Amino acid sequence: MKIALAGNPNCGKTTMFNALTGRNERVGNWAGVTVDKKEACIKQSFTPENEKLIIVDLPGAYSLSAYSNEESITKDFILKEKPDVIVNIVDATNLNRSLFLTTQLIELGIPVVVALNKIDLADKKGNRIDIPALSQTLKVPVLRTISTKNSDNGLPELIKAVLAAGKSDQIQRAAFAKNDKQRYTFINELVREVERKKLSSDQQTKQDQIDRIVAHKWLGIPIFAAVIYLVFSISQAWVGPFLADYFVGWIDRLYEVVASLLGEGVNPVLTTLLLDGIIGGVGAVIGFLPLIMVLFFCLALLEDCGYMARVAVVMDRFFKKVGLSGKSIVPMVIGTGCAIPGIMSTRTIKNERQRRTTAMLTPFMPCGAKLPIIALFAGVFFAEKAWVGTSMYFLGIIVIFFSALIIRKITGDYSRSYFIMELPEYRIPSLKRAVISMFSRAKAFIIKAGTIILVCNAVIHLLQTFDWRFQVVPESAPETSILASIAMPLAVLFIPLGFGIWQFAAAAVTGFIAKENVVGTLAVTFAITNFFDMEEFTLVGSSTEVGTVLGLTSVAALAYLVFNLFTPPCFAAIGAMNSEMESRKWLGGAIAFQMGMGYSLAFLVYQFGTLFTTGSFGEGFAAGLIIVFTVVASVIILMRRSTGRRQIKTNVQVVKS
Amino acid sequence: MSGMDWIVAGVITLIIFLAVSKILKDRKSGVKCTGCSCAGSCDQRATSGNCAE
Amino acid sequence: MMSLTQGNLNKAYTVNSVNTDQEDIREFLFTLGCYPGEKITIISKLASNYIVNIKDARYSIDEDLAEAIIVGA
Known part of the structure; x- marks a missing residue:
């Protein structure tokens, strides 16, 4: 039945x-x-x-x-x-x-x-x-x-x-x-x-008084900012890393136990594949599980209390200025957990252009899978990590506003749509539900680490171990490996962004399969087994060895972080974009736009950051400038073309009337 | 290769085999991203007509 | 006759018409219970949005929509 x-x-x-x-x-x-x-x-x-x-x-x-x-x-x-x-x-x-x-x-x-x-x-x-x-x-x-x-x-x-x-x-x-x-x-x-009824429903209640504060014209935004800041500092700076330290201890022990089991006699290729490729790579990713669990716990509480509908009301005014509506904030907030359900929830947006634009921009909000990348780079290169972490979310919002403006210009669709949203009653969020949600997502994360991430790390490790003649690469010449020779041409493109090193290029590419792979691939290619400092109960500080091993300046690290956050999302999310946009043209445009955005932002961060810290531009400035200039120029041409089209359209309408 | 080498190679192969088969199994049943943190909200598992599982 | 934007808080108005060329929003408002003859009350004005009570629920509507809803006392 x-x-x-x-x-x-x-x-x-x-x-x-x-x-x-x-x-x-x-x-x-x-x-x-x-x-x-x-x-x-x-x-x-x-x-x-x-x-x-x-x-x-x-x-x-x-x-x-x-x-x-x-x-x-x-x-x-x-x-x-x-x-x-x-x-x-x-x-x-x-x-x-x-x-x-x-x-x-x-x-x-x-x-x-x-x-x-x-x-x-x-x-x-x-x-x-x-x-x-x-x-x-x-x-x-x-x-x-x-x-x-x-x-x-x-x-x-x-x-x-x-x-x-x-x-x-x-x-x-x-x-x-x-x-x-x-x-x-x-x-x-x-x-x-x-x-x-005891009370007529059109009477003012306490709930309405709360609305007047949290959805206030001026107070609304700072309150939202404070809430987001709180959620991400709890997960990335306070509770998350604290729990992560205990957790990483177990992974380290597992590593040592396996290492001692294998002993010295086993073929080193196999030993390193198991230890550094599989256990090390997966362990580096799994180490971030506590941070992710805390994030999802906080997000579940936030979604349960009724505040999200008020955020939509507050943001409506701003989103309207760039051609979207307050409804677009909901997919973006869901997208901080995972972009896929966020993109799917754009279905509630009636206007087609707004729906497609929102689906295209939702991945700019850092999702749960990008959290390890943020936590890693913020922790390794910046002492003020809570600040770096949260600023990425606000940078995401700014980029979304800016991009929405560009897209509206390109499409030439200036239509406005009415905004109406039911305001649910506030309620005290259920801890039980938040815990259930947290554990189900934790389970999913572990499954992902044990399947996709594990296979990717093993493949990366093998490609790094052998050269094209299937000979083991000597330790003195890691750049002769298959992986290095594939990634190196790509790395050249990244020189103007400050990270033209083949390991980083390889990690950015595996990130398209799953964003956690970025951390996993870096761990495998640099042979780092964990990113946490056991003694200090924090993520590794800026002075410790990981930063030296990775060999980037802080500015280049920030550029790499920005690059990974604003390039196209993982393939699964691209698939979701495809099914919600229902247009190959939009999908192609979205991916090209995201690539251009990631590259240009990373370029700006690295070059101007370097200018600011050292007094001169970084390496490859001229070449990068040409690429970014091409990106910007093509966007401008597209915007111009549509303005022309729009004028013709209005002319036709005038003749008709 | 010694006996121990074969055992280690076997273990590695088994681990990777299990991971790949889980991914393939999920693909078949319509789960687009294995272990995606959307916690099931993005898979279209249809259990229509069959309550046995 | 006036638009909802000219209304006062906490006063129940009767909807007279929804003045828009978008038929679907009129239908949508109808299913929520906002149609000629039904009551609507402004609970508060926030940012550029109006919080209104229709039947037993609160909705946030933007200024454009509030402008389109024509009410009588």
């Missing part, structure tokens, strides 16, 4: 889905977290007779007439795939609006069971809902549910009602209204009868 969960955005469908199936899908306290349908089987404990129930979680919709892309997924699924039973989740705190969809669903002729969710919140507000009367008028079962609770949540009763509805032969096809206007008249009367 197939059961669809349908309801308004942010009424708790995914929370119920997770509770029913034991899955761990992303939830958040704002409208539009789920943008795709998800299917899973119900937990055994809900079906004593072992019936096979498939639960389908759908994106939220206010009605069956779809407004944005993700809403049409819901509509199409219900109309075309005909689930056996629809569980209509109704937000008990917003009965009136929710019943619009409810009556539409009942009229379809598919058995419907209504779950009055968040009933605890309605009770707390002093709202009383006459459930028997509601059920009688709608002619469908209505049940109380609280899917955030572990027990006494009404879910077993709900499933019982669903099974009964699915098995009954008589399908009640009710018709409540001839048109949607009448539908509201019907609903308004129904709600007047069944709902008794």
Whole structure:
């Protein structure tokens, strides 16, 4: 039996889905977290007779007439795939609006069971809902549910009602209204009868007072900046590194145990492949796991409390100036975890150009996989690492604004779109959910390190060990290896950026497979086993050996960091961009733009940084300037061309009118 | 190559084999990025009609 | 008759029309419960956005949209 969960955005469908199936899908306290349908089987404990129930979680919709892309997924699924039973989740705190969809669903002729969710919140507000009367008028079962609770949540009763509805032969096809206007008249009367409210909802509440501060015209931005700063200093400077030290201790021990097991007798090629290639390379990446876990824990709390919708309100004003809307901030904030779900969530943006632009710029927010690169370079080359780390996120935002302006100019599409966003009620974030989210992401990170990263590191190590005649490369001539000879031509391009060394070029390339690879490849090619200083309980400081081994100036290190953050994201994220943009031209343009951006920014950072610190430009200034000039010139030509086009367009319109 | 060498080579091959087979298995079942930190929100695993797993 | 931008805080207005050539936003507002005859209340004005109450929910709308919503007392 197939059961669809349908309801308004942010009424708790995914929370119920997770509770029913034991899955761990992303939830958040704002409208539009789920943008795709998800299917899973119900937990055994809900079906004593072992019936096979498939639960389908759908994106939220206010009605069956779809407004944005993700809403049409819901509509199409219900109309075309005909689930056996629809569980209509109704937000008990917003009965009136929710019943619009409810009556539409009942009229379809598919058995419907209504779950009055968040009933605890309605009770707390002093709202009383006459459930028997509601059920009688709608002619469908209505049940109380609280899917955030572990027990006494009404879910077993709900499933019982669903099974009964699915098995009954008589399908009640009710018709409540001839048109949607009448539908509201019907609903308004129904709600007047069944709902008794203590307080009218248009009264000012404490929540509104909080809104007035956090979404304030001037205070809003500094508050957002402070929140972001706090999240990243906790993960990168305070708690994260502290935990990482303990963790790296275990990896070191493993390394030593394996080293002593192998002893001296084993072939050195095999020993180093296992120790430096596999254990060292994976270990260097895994060492950052605690930082990532702390980051995801903080992000989960932030997403759960209801603050994100307010950030969208604050940012709307600024994003509008560059041709986007406040809705674009949501994908970007999700993108700080991972760019892929961020890019997917651009589906909630209605305007096509805005959606594509947002999908293109979301990867500029440093994702969780880029965190090890940031932490490494900030830690190795800069003492003030919390500052360097957070500034990368703000640099990301600035680059996004700047790029959005350019893209608007290139496309010549100056259309504005209305902004409307539901403001969910604030709530105290659930620690349990944050912990679950943290561990599921930690598990994913370990799997990634043990699969993709491990294979890449092994391959890199082999390519570095052998030359083209498959002879072991002598230690005195590492540049004769296969890897070096492939990476060297590329490294030449990077000379104007300050890191024209083949190891760095190789690491930047493996970064396209997964961004954690940058750290892994550097560890393998420079034979560094861990990036943490055991004695000082911090990331390695600027004076320690890692900085010397890598052989970069601080300015060049910063340029390399910037380069890796602003070049195109990993292949998986590029794939997500492809499916959301639905245009080869946009995808190609996006990748070219990101490459140009990464190169130009790294060039500016290195050359002007070097000028500032040493008094003269760095190596390869002229050559780099030519490349950057070409990039800038082609962008300007594209912008000019579209301005010309636009003028022709407006002329045509004038003639017509 | 000594006996110990073969054992070490075998272990390395096994580790890499396991990693590659996990990646391939995920590809087959529709997981685009193995162990991506999006924690499952980006894979389109369809379990339609089959509750056995 | 006036646009919502001229309205006062905490006063329930009745929606008269949504004055825009974008049909889909009018439909979308309709499904939220913002249509001629229904009540709308401005809760606060923040940045360039208006926080409004429609039925039992709070929404943030931008100035352009507030301008398009024509209300009567």
